[in-house]
Amino acid sequence: MKINKKWMILFLIVIIFLQVAFLKVAYRYPYLGILVEQNANHQWYIAGLEKISIGEKLGFQEKDIVVAIDGQDPSKHSTVKNYYSIEQADSITILRDGKEVVFSTKEYATSMTIDILSLVGEIFAFIFAYFLYTRISNSKSAVMLSFVFSNIALIFMAIGASTRADVLAKGITMILVACLPFVFLHFLILFFKEKSSFSMPTYFMKYVYMVLSFFTFIQAIMFLPYANIQYYLTIYYGTMFIFVLGFSSNIILLIYLYNKYRKTNDYLFTVIKTVIIALTISFFPLVFLTFIPRIVFQQELAFSYYSGWFVLVFPVVFGYLIMSKQLYDLDIILRRIYSTAVISILPSVVLVAVNYFIFQKDASAKHLVISFTTTMVVLTFVTYSLEYFATRLEKVMFPRKYHLQNSLKKIATDLGSITNFRELKDIVLVDIVDTLQVFGGAIVIQYASGNLEIISEGNIDEKEVKRRFISNEWFDSEYTRTLIKGHEEYISYLVMTKKKTNTFMNREENQWLNLIISYLSVSLENLYLIRKLNMKLLELASELPNQEGSSDYVWFRKTMFDLQEKERTRIATDLHDTTMQDIFFVQRKLKNLQKQMLNPDDHRLLKDILNHLELINMNLRQCCFELNPYLLKNIGLVRALQNLVDTESGIGDYEIQFSTEGKTTAMENLDYDAKRHIFRVIQELITNAKKHSQASKLFIQLRASGEEVVIHYEDDGVGFQQELAGRKTVGRSGMGIEQMKGRVLHLNGNFKMDTMSGKGVEVTIHIPIKEGLLT
Known part of the structure; x- marks a missing residue:
């Protein structure tokens, strides 16, 4: 769904051209907002003044007769002929009480709040469209939403020139307003297709776009010389009708989805409700306060510029949710905002009350209301964002907690890759001992038969641990025993010595240890099941003779023994290439040191150490031979x-x-x-x-x-x-x-x-x- 690079460049060129053209009109002329009509004598008179225009500030009044515009007959002015309005004029001559009065517009500022807000809306929409198109290009719905934002941005771009009756700007505005709900509809179909099993076909959209293209062609007739107010009104009301039709299509689709997923999918049902709320907020003011009253009563209940700003609500909600990948958390976010606002009420009341008693003379009702509102908003924001800032500053504010959490993440990750008890010691038990700063720790498994299996790390006496389990002596502070998991076939414990700092574990360390134990419980259960399965495999390999089994059993038995031999060879190689080599280098350094020593006692001590290292080396060599009997060959x-x-x-x-x-x-x-x-x-x-x-x-x-x-x-x-x-x-x-x-x-x-x-x-x-x- 990505646009070709050449088309993208062409689109950017067109955007720049339109931007320059529209800014030229908007910042060349002020928005006059003068509506005119002809009387029985074919004279043009002022029929009304728009609400946010400067016509009234200039001194124009209803019923004033327009004599000339820029020194010419009003009928020849393009905006009067096409739209029955006076715009893009430097001077206007009127007849009032039998006297001609000339009004000049050059000394008035051309830009207004409406132009500034439109520019802000345009920039905002274009930025959103860019990020959606570039960052989430793998999602068709996100790309379509970027088109929606581009549509809105172009509408805001053209508003300034459109209010000044520029033909091109008015044409583009009406075309894009007519297209907007149908682009929304296309987005909705793609969005729910991605997020659910809903698979509404989109082929009919090409016919919709064909109709909109035909409407665009009709709009082009406005540039012809014989275009007049009747033609413009036809296009104007046609645009509003098409927009209402598109809005109705969106509502019908959402009602259908609402009924379909109301009892089947909680997540999707929440999304549909969110879409309905956002769509209603976005389009309801424009449809029911502006367009429908215009079509039915030829009069707006709300000025279209103000009601049009609500259109941003829908794409902003979905743009944020898609870009931040928090679509599922909308209800949670709203609930958090509501909860923090409720929590902030009481402290806000207290602060305002204190403020009132301190400044009773100056405290008016208005002052107290503003103070309460401001305080509540600030407290709500602080309370809502407290978790975020606390997380960001945790390393500085709570270094111990930060270290414990990092250790927890590492251990949780390591536990997922552990397949035997040796790895449990080398990977996890080491981290537990280091993190809690204890002298040593051990994991003890007590089987139903009474046998004990102990894996230890650090400075901890396994014989003493075994003795305490047999005699059940755990009353002093030298060792602590914590239950990991109780099982009908085994019971596992974590045994630890006291801390190196000779202090008790604090609350954070106890919470951390409880989490680690819960993780260890699951990991030990998995390791036990692995052992049990391995035992079953060995029994299977030892019970079925080859002549009674198929070739699959022969293959299984051979594969199992080959894997055992490969693992033994790997361990033997590791011992030879690492531990034995290290011992060899230590022996060589000690022998060199022995030659330099003159004290007989030191010489004898080094000799004993070398003999002990040689004994260790011999044992390791024998261990390597048992693991990998190379002498066979x-x-x-x-x-x-x-x-x-x-x-x-x-x-x-x-x-x-x-x-x-x-x-x-x-x-x-x-x-x-x-x-x-x-x-x-x-x-x-x-x-x-x-x-x-x-x-x-x-x-x-x-x-x-x-x-x-x-x-x-x-x-x-x-x-x-x-x-x-x-x-x-x-x-x-x-x-x-x-x-x-x-x-x-x-x-x-x-x-x-x-x-x-x-x-x-x-x-x-x-x-x-x-x-x-x-x-």
């Missing part, structure tokens, strides 16, 4: 497993016996994925034993024949009731077994476990060697 499955067993035996409180039997070449000939699954299964067996078995000896055997690979595992630990292993809940162990089952099933193998409380665990796994598993 370098040295093969058997030697990688032997390296794993040697490492675990060195750091554990148990003995591991690892042996192989049969054709090791058959094991090494397996493809990399199969070897990685076998490695992960044995790794998980050792991890479970380390965490839960309390065993002193582990026995792991890897056997291979031409047809299958067998993994046999035994320990002398405490074992468990096997029927309890099937009861999987979030927060309990047991998912490692599901992982092992899933991997074995993915290799088309068989998993068998035999255990009982107090009698250890025995696991036997058979993996057939098929052509697809060989490299």
Whole structure:
């Protein structure tokens, strides 16, 4: 709906030309407002004087006989011939009481209030049209509204010259006044089409514009020499009739929409009511106080210039709402203005009363009314805008509150991207501790089974927190415990130490914390559901053998394991490239510092620190290997497993016996994925034993024949009731077994476990060697 650039330039040129032409007329001649008629003797006499003209100030009176205009016969003056009015005249000679009197208009000011207000209205309307057209060009209704404003601006542009009976200005004014309600109608159709399901066709508008174009062509006859007052009156009344017809079309459309959406759409119904009110305020004075009385009684009840200003109400309301995107808030804005005005009444009365008692001698009724009105308007404005200014100045006036709100926005944004508890600690818990300026904080999840899961940040003792939960000791001021969410399967708490400033949290901080807890409640619920879903996926992957499922299950199982391996590799890479590298640089700097030290005690202290860093580095290296067993490719499955067993035996409180039997070449000939699954299964067996078995000896055997690979595992630990292993809940162990089952099933193998409380665990796994598993 955008206009071509060439047409826009042409439009601007025309606007400039018309502006210059109309200003030339308006500021060359004063508005005389003298209406004339002919008597029986064919003499021209003054029949009336317009209300806001200067004719009466010049001394003209009704019934004065007009003898000459600019020294010529009045019948030859264009404005008398065409409009029965005297305008654009420098001198007028009249006959009064048998004497001729010459009036000169040159010494009177040409511009009047009407011209200044028209110029202000023109500038205002053009600015609104520009912003609507350029800023909201993606909305057809906004573009059409810019045309409405352009229409109004051109009317105001032409008013000054039109009142002075300029032919071009009068023609443009009447054309644009006739078009205005139909452009409004077009805007209404597009607006409701954008904002609702209303889809009234707009094709009929081209026929409306064709009729208006024909009316414009008829207007052009006014420029011909034989145009007279009768022709002008026909066009004049025709313009008013067309305007009333367009106004009626708008009202009919709105009544139809009002009835259609009265009970179906609250928002749209509010908009329709707003449109009806704005349209009534805009057009009612012009239609019912000016045009209809003119058509019916040939007399206006209100001067058209004053009633015409109300036309601005409708486009101003919609222009503001569209540009500020507050269309839904109109009722709220009006309600706020009303509420602030009511609130301002009492303090206004008090201030006026104080004013009266102080200045009783000078206080008149008029003074008190003006004082009350002014005070109420000022207080209403201040009260209404208080929120705006308080928000703007909040950083200076309430720095702590401003900081808390920014932290709240950041945490609320971060919570939307969190998918696991590690991120909850690294992203959110850090901000909570820093914002509240406490030594440390922790989120504690207590499951229905009694297990506790703690994630902490800062200087807080997790063991002490766990002890307090077990003994339920929360009576001192060292720790505070706040409930986040109570659930039938878990209860979550936020535990915090005291503040670094050794003060209590103020009201704003408590309000902030309550909001954060409400956000955490939702986030923890989502994380719990993610865990639960992940547990279900693992169970699904461990229960359906390949031969019983479709290829979709095989694909699902493979994809799930691939994603796990990618995440482990990513974590291992991050540890190697960041933490381990940082430790390496610290070690190198400390070694250089050690060489420069002469004090034996300092030298020994640095040596202990270096040994501790080396131990951390070794643990990280082992962690990276467990996450990403790169030795599988370098040295093969058997030697990688032997390296794993040697490492675990060195750091554990148990003995591991690892042996192989049969054709090791058959094991090494397996493809990399199969070897990685076998490695992960044995790794998980050792991890479970380390965490839960309390065993002193582990026995792991890897056997291979031409047809299958067998993994046999035994320990002398405490074992468990096997029927309890099937009861999987979030927060309990047991998912490692599901992982092992899933991997074995993915290799088309068989998993068998035999255990009982107090009698250890025995696991036997058979993996057939098929052509697809060989490299």
